[in-house]
Amino acid sequence: MKSIFQYFQLYNSLSKEAENAITEICSIIEIKKNQELQTFGHTCKTIYYINKGTARIYYYKDGIDITESFAFENNIIARVESLFTGNPSRKAIQILEDSEIVAINATQLFKLYDTYPEIERLFRKIFEVAYVDTVNRIEGIQFHSAEERYNALISEEPNILKKVPLKHIASYLGITQVSLSRIRAIK
Known part of the structure; x- marks a missing residue:
């Protein structure tokens, strides 16, 4: 649990x-x-912290497996659209390497907000950063080439090629594996 509290400290201090x-x-x-x-159709009631390992959020569109996002060690992953609406998610969370996860019961967490405003502040800040990351991802798709998106991904997570199959990286970037191979060959 030490690692998760070090992660939290990046956003907001907590009392003992x-x-x-x-x-x-x-x-x-x-x-x-x-x-x-988490499987498809699951209503998210848990926020996960990846203590060790790698995960991805993905979905199927027209029978094609598409990666929406990755989460690596010392990061949070959750199906927030399901978490906040209470609706089942059309996406799933898959583990990409043997992992150790801290599961936070979100229903109980939200009840703590009234007693501990610092916990509410902490998770508000975490979710704000996640929202900005999502906006940046959308803008990356809108305004940057596949090669620029690939370079940004490698810059952010240099070990991704060791942890994640190329097919998932290609789908995350919105390109085919052949296009990804061409980009990688340029390097």
């Missing part, structure tokens, strides 16, 4: 009491490569 309250609503999950952390 708030840390203890969060610890009580968490559980540690060990999950193997290629397993689903």
Whole structure:
């Protein structure tokens, strides 16, 4: 749990009491490569912190597997559209390498907001950063070439090629594996 609180510290300080309250609503999950952390049609009620490993959010469109996002060690992943609306998600979360995950019960977390305003502030800041990341991703698709998006991804996560199959990287970038191979060959 030390790692998750170091991550939280990047956004907002927590009192020892708030840390203890969060610890009580968490559980540690060990999950193997290629397993689903959340399945399609699942209503998200959990926020996950990746202590060790890699995950992706993905969906199918016209029978094609498309990666929406990746999450690496020391990062949060959740189906927020489902979490906040209570509707089942049309997307799933898949583990890409053997992982250790901290699962935070979101229903209980949201109840802590009234007792611990610092917890509410913490998660507001985390979700704000995630929202900005989503906007930046959309703008990247709108305004940058596939090569520029690839270079940005490699810059942000230099080890991604060791952790993630090329087919998932290509779908994340919105290109074919052949196009990705051409981009990589230029390097």
